[in-house]
Amino acid sequence: xxxxxxxxxxxxxxxxxxxxxxxxxxxxxxxxxxxxxxxxxxxxxxxxxxxxxxxxxxxxxxxxxxxxxxxxxxxxxxxxxxxxxxxxxxxxxxxxxxxxxxxxxxxxxxxxxxxxxxxxxxxxxxxxxxxxxxxxxxxxxxxxxxxxxxxxxxxxxxxxxxxxxxxxxxxxxxxxxxxxxxxxxxxxxxxxxxxxxxxxxxxxxxxxxxxxxxxxxxxxxxxxxxxxxxxxxxxxxxxxxxxxxxxxxxxxxxxxxxxxxxxxxxxxxxxxxxxxxxxxxxxxxxxxxxxxxxxxxxxxxxxxxxxxxxxxxxxxxxxxxxxxxxxxxxx
Amino acid sequence: xxxxxxxxxxxxxxxxxxxxxxxxxxxxxxxxxxxxxxxxxxxxxxxxxxxxxxxxxxxxxxxxxxxxxxxxxxxxxxxxxxxxxxxxxxxxxxxxxxxxxxxxxxxxxxxxxxxxxxxxxxxxxxxxxxxxxxx
Numbered sequence: 001x002x003x004x005x006x007x008x009x010x011x012x013x014x015x016x017x018x019x020x021x022x023x024x025x026x027x028x029x030x031x032x033x034x035x036x037x038x039x040x041x042x043x044x045x046x047x048x049x050x051x052x053x054x055x056x057x058x059x060x061x062x063x064x065x066x067x068x069x070x071x072x073x074x075x076x077x078x079x080x081x082x083x084x085x086x087x088x089x090x091x092x093x094x095x096x097x098x099x100x101x102x103x104x105x106x107x108x109x110x111x112x113x114x115x116x117x118x119x120x121x122x123x124x125x126x127x128x129x130x131x132x133x134x135x136x137x138x139x140x141x142x143x144x145x146x147x148x149x150x151x152x153x154x155x156x157x158x159x160x161x162x163x164x165x166x167x168x169x170x171x172x173x174x175x176x177x178x179x180x181x182x183x184x185x186x187x188x189x190x191x192x193x194x195x196x197x198x199x200x201x202x203x204x205x206x207x208x209x210x211x212x213x214x215x216x217x218x219x220x221x222x223x224x225x226x227x228x229x230x231x232x233x234x235x236x237x238x239x240x241x242x243x244x245x246x247x248x249x250x251x252x253x254x255x256x257x258x259x260x261x262x263x264x265x266x267x268x269x270x271x272x273x274x275x276x277x278x279x280x281x282x283x284x285x286x287x288x289x290x291x292x293x294x295x296x297x298x299x300x301x302x303x304x305x306x307x308x309x310x311x312x313x314x315x316x317x318x319x320x321x322x323x324x325x326x327x328x329x330x331x
Numbered sequence: 332x333x334x335x336x337x338x339x340x341x342x343x344x345x346x347x348x349x350x351x352x353x354x355x356x357x358x359x360x361x362x363x364x365x366x367x368x369x370x371x372x373x374x375x376x377x378x379x380x381x382x383x384x385x386x387x388x389x390x391x392x393x394x395x396x397x398x399x400x401x402x403x404x405x406x407x408x409x410x411x412x413x414x415x416x417x418x419x420x421x422x423x424x425x426x427x428x429x430x431x432x433x434x435x436x437x438x439x440x441x442x443x444x445x446x447x448x449x450x451x452x453x454x455x456x457x458x459x460x461x462x463x464x465x466x
Binding site for chain 2 (some may be wrong): 009010023033050052053091110116118119120121122144145146163164165167206231232235236237239242243244247248249253254256257260261274276281282283289290292293296297
């Protein structure tokens with residue numbers, strides 16, 4: 001059985017699943033809209049936690065938050081299910097497919113066979129859509145892939161029941177109820193306000209303050225951790241910022257696209273101006289990544305080089321602080 | 332970022348025929364999406380991370396051969412895991428897994444426990460006891 005479903009490639013998996021499921025249900029919602037309304041943008045440096053033996057830095061909110069907020073703000077109801085037994089998880093999935101209902105699944109990346117080997121890490125917050133089943137093969141629409149693909153039922157079970165942080169436990173979700181018309185305008189305002197609050201939060205590891213915290217640590221790393229570890233850490237930050245899924249510049253370009261689209265919907269010119277500003281800030285993040293890569297490429301950098309990229313981050317923090325204060329006033 | 336500035340570096344993705352989506356502005360300043368083959372700064376970061384993993388694997392292998400740790404640690408590294416991830420896959424506490432790294436403890440492990448580890452690593456128990464089956 002195959003549901004008549006159109007696959008659209010997106011930059012990020014969670015945005016993509018939401019946007020594609022919305023389109024399937026007759027609501028044209030772009031990826032940046034989902035990301036902006038769901039207040040996806042963030043910066044957070046989580047101390048003590050290590051990912052791939054390096055500090056955990058994130059440029060986005062917790063997995064699942066984007067869809068949750070998007071649904072709440074636009075008035076959609078979502079059904080979420082988690083399972084103890086793989087058998088039950090499979091049965092519920094098959095039931096939905098029989099009812100012509102494509103569903104979103106949270107999966108682990110490590111056993112996703114269609115991903116290139118070098119991208120398969122133990123990351124459990126990836127999202128995809130299942131839109132049908134042919135014999136033992138599930139038809140998969142993974143938003144970050146150019147085209148649709150398939151997984152055998154055994155392969156699908158493995159990724160649905162991956163273990164470790166954010167273990168999906170078969171997590172399946174789909175929209176069940178829609179308002180007649182989405183109240184996009186108020187949803188946009190709520191989404192923007194939330195992001196401004198997050199980015200300007202008076203918490204030392206979150207938002208602007210989080211960026212400054214990371215900058216401060218980068219200055220210390222070559223001395224406290226040694227060049228080898230410092231380079232590994234720096235590489236990890238760049239990967240979090242630019243790895244498949246961020247659309248470039250640690251989600252800043254997607255956010256700029258959201259502001260541009262919003263300026264037209266809300267008829268608010270200052271949002272269009274702010275979109276341009278966000279694009280420039282995105283460029284600064286790219287410059288930071290480029291400069292950082294020069295350090296870990298050579299593997300024998302001087303302390304000066306670390307200070308330089310740290311300064312770049314501090315400049316970005318200053319700019320984003322001004323930016324989000326302006327954005328808060330613009331709506 | 333302008334549309335024409337979206338990098339099309341050799342990202343190692345071509346062989347898998349995968350392109351990723353980037354957001355950039357066109358000539359009129361309108362946002363659009365462009366497919367990118369890759370960008371050197373992150374390809375280098377990824378390569379370094381993979382090299383780091385290989386070093387960890389080789390290091391674990393050497394320590395197994397020296398009798399300093401059990402093959403479980405070696406296979407854990409082969410599967411890009413850390414103790415926390417492995418512990419949750421086998422349904423044990425981290426301190427238990429750490430204990431199983433000790434060669435003496437490993438040699439005394441029950442078939443049942445060995446089978447658990449072997450199935451997580453997708454190998455047989457015999458292979459688990461012999462490190463020649465890792466990558």
